[in-house]
Amino acid sequence: xxxxxxxxxxxxxxGQIVNTNxxxxxxxxxxxxxxxxxHSVVGDNPDRLAAQLAIAHSRSDLVLLTGGLGSTKDDLTKxxxxxxxxxxxxxxxxxxxxIQRFFEARQMPMTENNKRQALIIDGARVFPNETxxxxxxxxxxxxxxxxxxxxxxxxxxxMYFKYARPYLVELSPDQHVVHSKVMRFCGIGESALESxxxxxxxxxxxxxxxxxxxxxxxxxxxxSFAKSKADAEQKMASLIREIQARVGKYQYGWDEETLEEVLxxxxxxxxxxxxxxxxxxxxxxxHSITRVNGASQVFPGGIVCYANDVKMGxxxxxxxxxxxxxxxxxxxxxxxxxxxxxxxxxDLGVSVTGVAGPEQQERKPVGLVFIGVAGEHxxxxxxxxxxxxxxxxxxxxxxxxxxxxxxxxxELVGNQSG
Amino acid sequence: xxxxxxxxxxxxxxGQIVNTNxxxxxxxxxxxxxxxxxHSVVGDNPDRLAAQLAIAHSRSDLVLLTGGLGSTKDDLTKxxxxxxxxxxxxxxxxxxxxIQRFFEARQMPMTENNKRQALIIDGARVFPNETxxxxxxxxxxxxxxxxxxxxxxxxxxxMYFKYARPYLVELSPDQHVVHSKVMRFCGIGESALESxxxxxxxxxxxxxxxxxxxxxxxxxxxxSFAKSKADAEQKMASLIREIQARVGKYQYGWDEETLEEVLxxxxxxxxxxxxxxxxxxxxxxxHSITRVNGASQVFPGGIVCYANDVKMGxxxxxxxxxxxxxxxxxxxxxxxxxxxxxxxxxDLGVSVTGVAGPEQQERKPVGLVFIGVAGEHxxxxxxxxxxxxxxxxxxxxxxxxxxxxxxxxxELVGNQSG
Numbered sequence: 001x002x003x004x005x006x007x008x009x010x011x012x013x014x015g016q017i018v019n020t021n022x023x024x025x026x027x028x029x030x031x032x033x034x035x036x037x038x039h040s041v042v043g044d045n046p047d048r049l050a051a052q053l054a055i056a057h058s059r060s061d062l063v064l065l066t067g068g069l070g071s072t073k074d075d076l077t078k079x080x081x082x083x084x085x086x087x088x089x090x091x092x093x094x095x096x097x098x099i100q101r102f103f104e105a106r107q108m109p110m111t112e113n114n115k116r117q118a119l120i121i122d123g124a125r126v127f128p129n130e131t132x133x134x135x136x137x138x139x140x141x142x143x144x145x146x147x148x149x150x151x152x153x154x155x156x157x158x159m160y161f162k163y164a165r166p167y168l169v170e171l172s173p174d175q176h177v178v179h180s181k182v183m184r185f186c187g188i189g190e191s192a193l194e195s196x197x198x199x200x201x202x203x204x205x206x207x208x209x210x211x212x213x214x215x216x217x218x219x220x221x222x223x224s225f226a227k228s229k230a231d232a233e234q235k236m237a238s239l240i241r242e243i244q245a246r247v248g249k250y251q252y253g254w255d256e257e258t259l260e261e262v263l264x265x266x267x268x269x270x271x272x273x274x275x276x277x278x279x280x281x282x283x284x285x286x287h288s289i290t291r292v293n294g295a296s297q298v299f300p301g302g303i304v305c306y307a308n309d310v311k312m313g314x315x316x317x318x319x320x321x322x323x324x325x326x327x328x329x330x331x332x333x334x335x336x337x338x339x340x341x342x343x344x345x346x347d348l349g350v351s352v353t354g355v356a357g358p359e360q361q362e363r364k365p366v367g368l369v370f371i372g373v374a375g376e377h378x379x380x381x382x383x384x385x386x387x388x389x390x391x392x393x394x395x396x397x398x399x400x401x402x403x404x405x406x407x408x409x410x411e412l413v414g415n416q417s418g
Numbered sequence: 419x420x421x422x423x424x425x426x427x428x429x430x431x432x433g434q435i436v437n438t439n440x441x442x443x444x445x446x447x448x449x450x451x452x453x454x455x456x457h458s459v460v461g462d463n464p465d466r467l468a469a470q471l472a473i474a475h476s477r478s479d480l481v482l483l484t485g486g487l488g489s490t491k492d493d494l495t496k497x498x499x500x501x502x503x504x505x506x507x508x509x510x511x512x513x514x515x516x517i518q519r520f521f522e523a524r525q526m527p528m529t530e531n532n533k534r535q536a537l538i539i540d541g542a543r544v545f546p547n548e549t550x551x552x553x554x555x556x557x558x559x560x561x562x563x564x565x566x567x568x569x570x571x572x573x574x575x576x577m578y579f580k581y582a583r584p585y586l587v588e589l590s591p592d593q594h595v596v597h598s599k600v601m602r603f604c605g606i607g608e609s610a611l612e613s614x615x616x617x618x619x620x621x622x623x624x625x626x627x628x629x630x631x632x633x634x635x636x637x638x639x640x641x642s643f644a645k646s647k648a649d650a651e652q653k654m655a656s657l658i659r660e661i662q663a664r665v666g667k668y669q670y671g672w673d674e675e676t677l678e679e680v681l682x683x684x685x686x687x688x689x690x691x692x693x694x695x696x697x698x699x700x701x702x703x704x705h706s707i708t709r710v711n712g713a714s715q716v717f718p719g720g721i722v723c724y725a726n727d728v729k730m731g732x733x734x735x736x737x738x739x740x741x742x743x744x745x746x747x748x749x750x751x752x753x754x755x756x757x758x759x760x761x762x763x764x765d766l767g768v769s770v771t772g773v774a775g776p777e778q779q780e781r782k783p784v785g786l787v788f789i790g791v792a793g794e795h796x797x798x799x800x801x802x803x804x805x806x807x808x809x810x811x812x813x814x815x816x817x818x819x820x821x822x823x824x825x826x827x828x829e830l831v832g833n834q835s836g
Contacts, residue, residue: 013454015445016630016639020436022459027433036431037466041440041457048455055473154807212434276722282708283701286722290700293776293808300725301732304694304704307718310762314719344728358711390711 001172003029004038004060006052008068008077009151012041021066021149021156028160032168033178033225034062044074053084057144062168067151069134071113077148078137082121085141089119092126095135102133121148127163131155138167145171179232180223183243186259186403188250190218196246200239207239216386216396217259252406259402260288266409267298274405275344276302277315277336279327279353280369284398300344305336315339326362328353330370333381337372348408349374352401354386356393369397373408380408419590421447422456422478424470426486426495427569430459439484439567439574446578450586451596451643452480462492471502475562480586485569487552489531495566496555500539503559507537510544513553520551539566545581549573556585563589597650598641601661604677604821606668608636614664618657625657634804634814635677670824677820678706684827685716692823693762694720695733695754697745697771698787702816718762723754733757744780746771748788751799755790766826767792770819772804774811787815791826798826 005022012019022039029036037060042052049068056063068077082089096118103110117134120126127136127147132155138147147164149156185193190213194201197220201209207224222239226232244251253262267274276285286302289295303314308327311317316339317332325331333351341349354369355361367387373380382404386396423440430437440457447454455478460470467486474481486495500507514536521528535552538544545554545565550573556565565582567574603611608631612619615638619627625642640657644650662669671680685692694703704720707713721732726745729735735745735753743749751769759767772787773779785805791798800822804814 007457011630012441012457013444014448014628015441015443015454016628018436018438018441019457023430023433023436025433026431030432036433037461038470039425039430039437039457039459043455051477052456059469210432210434278701280708281705282713283696283704283720283722286701286724287699287705287812290698290722290724290774291809291812295700296724301728302701302722304701304708304719304722306704306708306714310719356708391709394705394709 001034001062002060003034003036003062003064004040004056005036005064005066006049006056007039007041007066007151008044008049009041010043010045010074012067013043021151021153024153024157025064025066025160028165029064029168031178031180031223032165034168044068044076046076046080049076049080050084053081057084057142060144062145062147062171064147064149066149066156069117069136069148069150071111071117071133073113075116078119078121081139081146081148085121085139085146087122087139090122091115092118092120092135094128095120095126095133098129099133125167127159127167129155129159130162131158136164138164178223178225179229179236180221181236181240182255183220183222183240183251184253184255184257185218185220185247185250186216186252186399188218188247189213193218193220193247193250197243200242207236209239215392216399252403258288258292259399259406260292263402263406263409264289264292264295264298266406266413268294270409270413272348272409272412273298273300273344273346274348274350275300275340275346276401277340277349277351278302278304279306279311279336279351280356281352281394281398281401282306284394285350285352285401288398288402300346302344303340311336315343326364328355328362328364328368328370330381330383333370333372334374334379337374337381338379341374347376348405350401350405352397354393354397356390356397358390367393369393369400371397371401371404373401373404375408375412380404419452419479420477421452421454421480421482422458422474423454423482423484424467424474425457425459425484425569426462426467427459428461428463428492430485431461439569439571442571442575443482443484443578446583447482447586449596449598449641450583451590452586462486462494464494464498467494467498468502471499475502475560478562480563480565480589482565482567484567484574487535487554487566487568489529489535489551491531493534496537496539499557499564499566503539503557503564505540505557508540509533510536510538510553512546513538513544513551516547517551543585545577545585547573547577548580549576554581556582596641596643597647597654598639599654599658600673601638601640601658601669602671602673602675603636603638603665603668604634604670604817606636606665607631611636611638611665611668615661618660625654627657633810634817667825670821676710677817677824678710681820681824681827682707682710682713682716684824684831686712688827688831690766690827690830691716691718691762691764692766692768693718693758693764694819695758695767695769696720696722697724697729697754697769698774699770699812699816699819700724702812703768703770703819706816706820718764721758721761729754733761744782746773746780746782746786746788748799748801751788751790752792752797755792755799756797759792765794766823768819768823770815772811772815774815775808785811787811787818789815789819789822791819791822793826793830798822 124137124139136149210221224232224235305311336351337349351372357366371382542555542557628639642650642653723729754769755767769790775784789800
């Protein structure tokens with residue numbers, strides 16, 4: 001099945017926003033074994049969209065459209081697609097009810113324009129919008145499937161997972177089973193990871209292995225194709241065992257989970273708590289933890305000790321340590337982690353102190369970072385170099401701090417998590 | 419002049435990366451007064467790229483291609499465009515020299531594949547690559563201009579500014595001067611801002627006004643076209659005066675500057691310091707400030723007081739305040755801001771306490787946030803509702819905290835900044 005994605009929206013052609021929807025849908029379609037051959041973007045212009053639909057019709061079996069389902073007169077995707085497939089628009093009662101309830105709840109008047117959002121193409125399968133107002137839909141015309149989605153990613157993604165993916169699975173009942181898994185790594189660079197897996201990557205056919213580096217993390221996407229689910233999973237399992245035997249100690253999680261989600265879950269699961277003392281990351285470790293719902297169970301708080309006065313006054317770093325070793329040192333990191341643990345009466349304390357740049361500090365190079373992790377009986381300090389821009393140094397240092405915390409919890413509880 | 423942008427690369431169709439180059443080029447072309455009508459993405463496949471070039475040739479005057487200029491056999495943009503315009507490829511001596519020097523400097527052998535990067539389309543204008551190896555180029559065929567750029571943004575952007583932009587200016591010597599400015603607002607929603615400027619937006623022709631909402635911020639991009647620079651600036655100036663008369667109190671900056679950059683600059687400029695006590699934002703205000711180079715001059719640190727124990731123990735919030743009013747209250751926000759200011763001996767103290775969600779807290783709704791700003795003589799507490807996802811609540815609350823700080827500094831120093 002050949003797929004293509006058309007995004008509708010002048011704001012994309014003006015460069016005001018990036019077409020992240022095309023990335024999301026491509027990733028999902030490929031994971032389902034559907035190949036994407038083209039992306040395109042057209043503005044809010046009926047003639048150019050119609051011309052683009054004609055091109056897509058001639059070369060694809062599956063056309064996904066994003067955007068242009070809103071309530072303003074610029075939103076014309078439904079109208080143009082309806083004309084393209086030779087059908088009319090009609091009101092969808094469920095969608096209309098949702099919109100009416102939305103305005104009632106806010107005690108705002110509903111205009112005729114808002115009603116337009118409840119129009120669907122006659123005969124289309126409706127994809128309800130559970131996080132917004134405009135429903136999506138699917139319609140088939142001369143063997144080509146057209147799927148329409150709202151533009152906001154917060155509406156498109158849940159709609160895709162709940163309604164569009166099942167629709168696409170129905171389309172190809174005899175399709176091979178596609179099984180995909182993402183392994184997430186931290187504390188190892190992309191090239192170091194790849195070099196340890198080079199023979200596996202070079203000889204990949206099924207499952208395939210796709211490495212991808214993000215700031216401070218590396219992921220491996222494994223995809224296996226097989227005739228049955230059991231078969232696909234078995235193929236995958238032996239590859240995963242082989243990868244874990246080589247680089248398993250750097251893996252922190254699976255699929256879409258983040259470092260902070262894994263950490264909060266592990267802490268929660270083991271009834272442990274953590275506090276943080278942050279210098280160069282300025283609060284990013286604390287904030288990352290509080291991004292996770294339920295963080296309050298495991299995280300009472302932390303100290304941002306950007307200035308040396310705060311390191312001394314709030315966290316008891318002796319002036320002579322700052323004088324002799326400096327703020328960016330093994331000893332300072334150790335004391336910060338131990339003291340913040342005591343101060344907040346937590347099971348673990350973590351600290352980050354380093355040179356975020358752009359200038360060096362204490363004659364130490366940009367990117368040099370010390371990360372301390374203190375437990376009841378032991379404190380470990382990691383010295384790392386995460387050189388790059390200020391943003392890169394802060395992001396990578398915070399991710400490593402989360403990663404070392406995860407490792408520490410795993411060690412403490414005898415690696416039961418995973 | 420009608421332009422379109424074609425990105426070449428299977429990694430885009432697999433969803434491994436986002437097409438940020440299309441955004442960058444669109445923004446630049448629009449700023450130069452060139453309208454972009456289509457974006458497309460094709461994989462590393464000669465037939466599909468050739469077909470896409472034929473479509474582009476039929477509808478555009480200017481076709482910008484990104485990617486596919488590298489040294490591997492997947493990189494085929496030059497070959498396919500050469501065939502499309504009926505020309506051959508030839509070695510470009512300057513580019514070859516650069517590549518040779520690159521490998522010599524690294525004492526690495528240069529392969530035949532690397533040499534391919536120095537090939538250009540016969541008769542093309544060369545765009546040297548000063549941050550990489552593969553040169554870009556421009557070639558004209560049947561009235562249509564084809565511009566080829568390397569895919570990595572770090573190579574494309576400098577090449578665009580130094581070589582492609584002058585080329586495009588030459589193409590339209592009688593083109594009007596284009597002058598563009600972005601006004602940045604916080605503390606007001608997009609629809610509220612638009613409704614106060616409705617007549618200006620409805621009647622826009624020159625300058626044009628394009629509003630855009632980002633998480634917690636709204637921007638207005640003003641673009642004026644004129645025969646001379648003085649003319650363009652004058653047209654712009656009167657529009658800016660009109661906008662500022664209506665919504666000036668919500669403007670915090672210009673063009674690409676961030677809230678934290680404006681705040682750090684203003685604090686620095688006025689010899690002021692700030693400390694932060696954060697509950698629901700968990701360190702995001704602190705971290706935002708430390709993202710700015712030079713933050714250490716104005717920001718000693720802060721306290722992340724996620725748990726009530728920390729609010730009491732570290733920041734002296736009396737238990738009876740937490741018992742009567744709750745942690746999410748005007749009184750708590752006030753005390754946190756005042757106490758953190760005292761504790762860190764700063765000129766200003768800021769606090770954030772609210773319901774990040776997804777569940778309500780203290781029977782208060784998700785999105786309710788109190789932001790305190792304490793100075794030497796006065797503390798002000800702002801009660802806001804920034805409902806949405808956990809991420810949205812945290813982001814908007816942190817941005818508002820930065821915005822209220824900026825306003826406070828402006829008031830303190832008699833609005834000299836701006």
